[in-house]
Amino acid sequence: MNPERKILLLRKHKEFFSQAAEEGYKEYKTSSYIKKTLQDIGYNVNTNIAKTGILAILNEQIGKECILFRADMDAIKSRNGEYKHLCGHDAHMSILLTVAEEVFEYRNKINGNIVFLFQPAEELSDGAKKIIEEGWLEKLSITKVFGLHMWSELKPNMIALTSGELMASGGQFQIEVIGKSAHSAMPNKGSDAIVVGCQLVDFFQSIVSRKISPLDAVVITVGTINGGTCDNILASSLKMTGTIRYFNSQTKKVVISTMRNMMKSLETVYDCEIKFNYCEHVPPLINDCVISENLQDILKQKFDVITNYKTTCVDDFAYYLTKIPGAYILLGCQDEEYYPQHHENYYVTEKSMENGVDLLISIIKYYLYGGKEEW
Numbered sequence: 001m002n003p004e005r006k007i008l009l010l011r012k013h014k015e016f017f018s019q020a021a022e023e024g025y026k027e028y029k030t031s032s033y034i035k036k037t038l039q040d041i042g043y044n045v046n047t048n049i050a051k052t053g054i055l056a057i058l059n060e061q062i063g064k065e066c067i068l069f070r071a072d073m074d075a076i077k078s079r080n081g082e083y084k085h086l087c088g089h090d091a092h093m094s095i096l097l098t099v100a101e102e103v104f105e106y107r108n109k110i111n112g113n114i115v116f117l118f119q120p121a122e123e124l125s126d127g128a129k130k131i132i133e134e135g136w137l138e139k140l141s142i143t144k145v146f147g148l149h150m151w152s153e154l155k156p157n158m159i160a161l162t163s164g165e166l167m168a169s170g171g172q173f174q175i176e177v178i179g180k181s182a183h184s185a186m187p188n189k190g191s192d193a194i195v196v197g198c199q200l201v202d203f204f205q206s207i208v209s210r211k212i213s214p215l216d217a218v219v220i221t222v223g224t225i226n227g228g229t230c231d232n233i234l235a236s237s238l239k240m241t242g243t244i245r246y247f248n249s250q251t252k253k254v255v256i257s258t259m260r261n262m263m264k265s266l267e268t269v270y271d272c273e274i275k276f277n278y279c280e281h282v283p284p285l286i287n288d289c290v291i292s293e294n295l296q297d298i299l300k301q302k303f304d305v306i307t308n309y310k311t312t313c314v315d316d317f318a319y320y321l322t323k324i325p326g327a328y329i330l331l332g333c334q335d336e337e338y339y340p341q342h343h344e345n346y347y348v349t350e351k352s353m354e355n356g357v358d359l360l361i362s363i364i365k366y367y368l369y370g371g372k373e374e375w
Helices: 003-019 028-041 089-105 127-133 193-210 249-270 289-299 317-321 350-368
Strands: 045-049 053-058 066-072 113-119 144-151 158-160 164-167 169-178 218-227 237-246 273-282 285-287 304-306 326-332
Touching: 003 028, 003 089, 003 350, 028 045, 028 053, 028 089, 028 113, 045 113, 053 089, 066 089, 066 317, 066 350, 089 113, 089 144, 089 350, 113 127, 127 317, 144 317, 144 350, 164 326, 169 193, 169 249, 193 218, 193 237, 193 249, 218 249, 237 249, 249 273, 285 289, 285 317, 285 326, 289 326, 289 350, 317 326, 326 350
Parallel strands: 066 113, 066 144, 144 326, 158 304
Antiparallel strands: 045 053, 053 113, 158 326, 164 285, 169 237, 169 273, 218 237
16 A cells, blocks of 8 residues: 555544544444445445444455454543543554555455454453354354554554463452441541541552562552542441452452452441442453464564563453454554553554554465565
8 A cells, every 4th residue: 555545544544533432332423434434445344243343354265264353443531521542442443444445455365354343342341242242253254363452651663462461351349338427526426438448448459569479460459439428427338449450360369358358357347338349351361372473473574572561451352362363462652752541641653553554464464465575
């Protein structure tokens, strides 16, 4: 594809997606735009995949390799309540649409099939699971799965491609502390839910530092706390939510067990009731070792490849990798100024998106075009 054409497409797509950012399972404008773009290129498009997802197939050669590429579609809620693409999903969709246009021109030269999947609700850690439940991996006889994620920890020409564990497993907890209200001048007459909540937050950090081996990665984060009604009344109740991230199930068991034991102790000490619920969202993301090592060899010709990177972030792409061999690649996306994923000022450089197109095209050429450099 002409370099100028590539930049114009990336810029055009990203501008639309950035302005039309939508929450999971409500990506209606996003879905319509993707559908029209793919149809204009010449693809037959499957709609309503896991509700709002889009799927298009290049070639349908029976018995041949069938590679799936995923881009996530949903945005996250910013501090002002609006939905924004603060994790790069707008760039992911722009890259995959641009790749879909480039390879369509060479479809008769490609030995195999390519599935372009635009998946909803990654931020809800639910979209990939629904895709699998609907049977698309089996229906399309997928042989390999690939995805990329723009990653602010890395510079534009860097990629993280780890053989084995790349991202953590994790889930969400909800806690409700039920105390007893009283006048703030007579705290002995009640049971202060806020004091109990504060104790819990402190105790949770001691789990990481004192109950888990320093060699095991664990993160416990309390993300929301809500409680109390007035400045001179002991809070009768408090609710908090948070997340736990880890790489192995035994570590999770220790964390959850210790949290429950702490809560039982506080119930006795403060004469309160504590309700606790934990729901695991995604398994650990584990890249296929053979595929990853093969790609490391071919991609190091164009990129600075990091082969031992791990993060306690999670991604529901992990579900695909429990069913089909493949690899998830983190692609550097920032330049002079650094902002972490989900920060209000998070950004993706155009150079990074160009790199994303080149990266996916390299994978396609390696598996479906005899490894040739040019079409």
